[in-house]
Amino acid sequence: MTAQAAAAQRWTIEDYGFSVDIPKKFAMCGGGVADHGVGFYLDDNPASLDDGCAVKPTRRVITVFAGLGMDSTLQATAARVCGYGDKRGVTVQAPSGLALGDRPSISCRHDNRSEWIELLVVTECGVPSQKPHVPEMICSAWLHTTPDSFVGDLAIYRETIASVRFFEPRGYK
Numbered sequence: 577m578t579a580q581a582a583a584a585q586r587w588t589i590e591d592y593g594f595s596v597d598i599p600k601k602f603a604m605c606g607g608g609v610a611d612h613g614v615g616f617y618l619d620d621n622p623a624s625l626d627d628g629c630a631v632k633p634t635r636r637v638i639t640v641f642a643g644l645g646m647d648s649t650l651q652a653t654a655a656r657v658c659g660y661g662d663k664r665g666v667t668v669q670a671p672s673g674l675a676l677g678d679r680p681s682i683s684c685r686h687d688n689r690s691e692w693i694e695l696l697v698v699t700e701c702g703v704p705s706q707k708p709h710v711p712e713m714i715c716s717a718w719l720h721t722t723p724d725s726f727v728g729d730l731a732i733y734r735e736t737i738a739s740v741r742f743f744e745p746r747g748y749k
Contacts (some may be wrong), residue, residue: 583599584597584598585604590745591612593745593746594642594701594741595740605623605637610706612642613640617637618635618732625689626692636720636722636725636729639718639720640676640736642701642714643714645713654683654696671730674734675699676698676715677737677739679742681699681728682697683698688721691723693719693721693722694719694720695733697717698714700713706716
């Protein structure tokens, strides 16, 4: 067992076919009512699994979530999701080598004027679609941080997204 695995809790989302290690030292948070994923704040303050940290975060956070594919390609999904940022901001090239688990992934970075950096990595979760180029379920990992904390938070983000494992979804209808 690696030091990272010993200091982390494995979080499994069976409906979407993925799991991720969440560092035990951070407070976990969630998307609210739906169990589509999990997140954790990158500070020492408390949180709860139903606080909606993936919706409108006011703190530095990493989330790993899933949803049904709504676009014809993974590239279209990434373009749509990456476009959610502050429109007054600037799209910047994302750091290289970012991937969810061992899957080919698409990443983007958006620096907005409200002093936040948004980094997103998107891939297909569960078992890849039988339909050519049509992702059925999308997994995404999001880093919401400040310029001063970016380098340290990026290292935690890299470890977190590398820990993602995919399997056949169970229970999703």
